[in-house]
Amino acid sequence: MLRLDAVTVSFGERTALDAVDLEVAEHDTVCVLGPSGSGKSTLLRVVAGLQEVHSGRVLLSGQDQTGVPPHRRGVGLMFQDHQLFPQRDVAGNVGFGPRTHGMGRAEADRRVAELLDLVGLPGAGRRAVTALSGGEQQRVALARALAPEPRLLMLDEPLGQLDRGLRERLVVELRGLFRRLGTTVLAVTHDHGEAFALADRVVVMERGRIAQAGTPLEVWQRPASAFVARFLGFDNITPATVDGGTADTAWGKLPVPDDIPQGGGQVLVRPGGVLLREPREGLRCTVEARTFRGGDASTVTVLLRPDAGPPLEAACTLRDAPQEGAEVGVVFDPREVVALGDPHGAPDAAHTPAPRTAGPGQGPLVRPGPGDGGAVSPEAAP
Numbered sequence: 200m201l202r203l204d205a206v207t208v209s210f211g212e213r214t215a216l217d218a219v220d221l222e223v224a225e226h227d228t229v230c231v232l233g234p235s236g237s238g239k240s241t242l243l244r245v246v247a248g249l250q251e252v253h254s255g256r257v258l259l260s261g262q263d264q265t266g267v268p269p270h271r272r273g274v275g276l277m278f279q280d281h282q283l284f285p286q287r288d289v290a291g292n293v294g295f296g297p298r299t300h301g302m303g304r305a306e307a308d309r310r311v312a313e314l315l316d317l318v319g320l321p322g323a324g325r326r327a328v329t330a331l332s333g334g335e336q337q338r339v340a341l342a343r344a345l346a347p348e349p350r351l352l353m354l355d356e357p358l359g360q361l362d363r364g365l366r367e368r369l370v371v372e373l374r375g376l377f378r379r380l381g382t383t384v385l386a387v388t389h390d391h392g393e394a395f396a397l398a399d400r401v402v403v404m405e406r407g408r409i410a411q412a413g414t415p416l417e418v419w420q421r422p423a424s425a426f427v428a429r430f431l432g433f434d435n436i437t438p439a440t441v442d443g444g445t446a447d448t449a450w451g452k453l454p455v456p457d458d459i460p461q462g463g464g465q466v467l468v469r470p471g472g473v474l475l476r477e478p479r480e481g482l483r484c485t486v487e488a489r490t491f492r493g494g495d496a497s498t499v500t501v502l503l504r505p506d507a508g509p510p511l512e513a514a515c516t517l518r519d520a521p522q523e524g525a526e527v528g529v530v531f532d533p534r535e536v537v538a539l540g541d542p543h544g545a546p547d548a549a550h551t552p553a554p555r556t557a558g559p560g561q562g563p564l565v566r567p568g569p570g571d572g573g574a575v576s577p578e579a580a581p
């Protein structure tokens with residue numbers, strides 16, 4: 200459906216997109232994730248035809264879009280701030296695209312009613328958009344973006360301004376809606392929880408480049424670099440030398456999975472792999488703090504200060520969480536130890552899945568769950 204070939208965009212000295220290759224298969228939802236300034240919005244603008252490329256090409260359904268103006272590309276774009284027309288009512292907003300494309304009034308009215316049903320606002324056509332809640336405006340904006348039946352729907356921080364509870368609900372609804380309609384979606388967000396809940400594939404950007412692309416589960420289970428791991432909220436990262444079944448680290452010798460690359464590099468230990476024991480066992484640590492993870496008060500992150508090495512985070516249930524100031528021992532679960540690629544963010548070839556162009560329904564769905572501030576969290580992943 201969509202292909203970017205080595206797309207580069209520069210603003211003066213600043214390279215916003217640096218030879219980006221990307222594919223989005225028909226019916227897939229791809230979420231582009233990344234910190235502020237990593238190039239996410241520029242990527243959408245390039246596909247929409249709102250931003251010229253300095254080199255490379257954008258292809259939609261195999262056709263080079265060079266020189267094709269935005270309104271002829273057949274893509275829909277929904278911005279973070281909705282950009283609804285305040286002087287028009289809900290129906291006027293949703294019907295705007297079809298009407299300007301020459302659809303008759305009766306047919307456009309039917310379409311508007313259909314779309315309002317679809318987004319959960321049946322009968323809201325005559326309401327003033329200024330009198331709607333943020334979540335309702337969001338739905339109207341979505342219905343308006345869907346109305347011209349774009350071959351590709353692009354969403355820029357679609358749930359960015361909504362409160363957390365609403366985002367959690369809407370992200371599940373959106374996913375269901377896109378599945379039912381078979382819409383092809385390219386969305387950008389800086390919230391990894393949202394991306395993991397919505398996407399068949401996620402693309403993590405770092406300074407204008409793709410740091411990793413894969414299914415949510417692949418990226419979550421095997422972050423390709425320290426940058427990706429830290430962006431996903433993992434902090435237990437340390438240099439390591441792997442020899443056989445152990446890694447020599449600042450925390451001592453860690454057991455590692457059999458398939459981990461040998462030699463020098465960095466490892467990540469996911470918090471679930473930091474197991475709390477009696478103080479006599481394993482690496483001795485002091486409990487510095489305990490924090491709740493997102494909305495799930497039963498899961499706690501325990502921040503540990505080890506006798507040796509950088510701080511560690513352990514995940515455990517509230518029931519099992521030791522008190523602040525307590526002394527504990529830590530042992531490591533090798534299944535939660537992951538080798539990371541280049542610390543500067545270049546993908547580790549061994550762990551970066553090749554871009555996939557599969558059809559719908561093949562990506563794992565990571566259900567909303569507890570998270571550290573995100574709308575939904577991939578921590579619910581298996």
Ligand SMILES: Nc1ncnc2c1ncn2[C@@H]1O[C@H](COP(=O)(O)OP(=O)(O)OP(=O)(O)O)[C@@H](O)[C@H]1O
Pocket residue numbers: 210213214215233234235236237238239240241242389
């Ligand atoms: N019109 C412009 N003129 C100059 N620099 C720009 C322009 N648009 C974007 N940039 C720069 O290009 C880089 C990428 O910007 P972009 O808006 O794509 O990032 P982003 O990942 O969407 O960020 P955010 O999450 O903050 O929206 C940034 O360094 C930004 O300052």
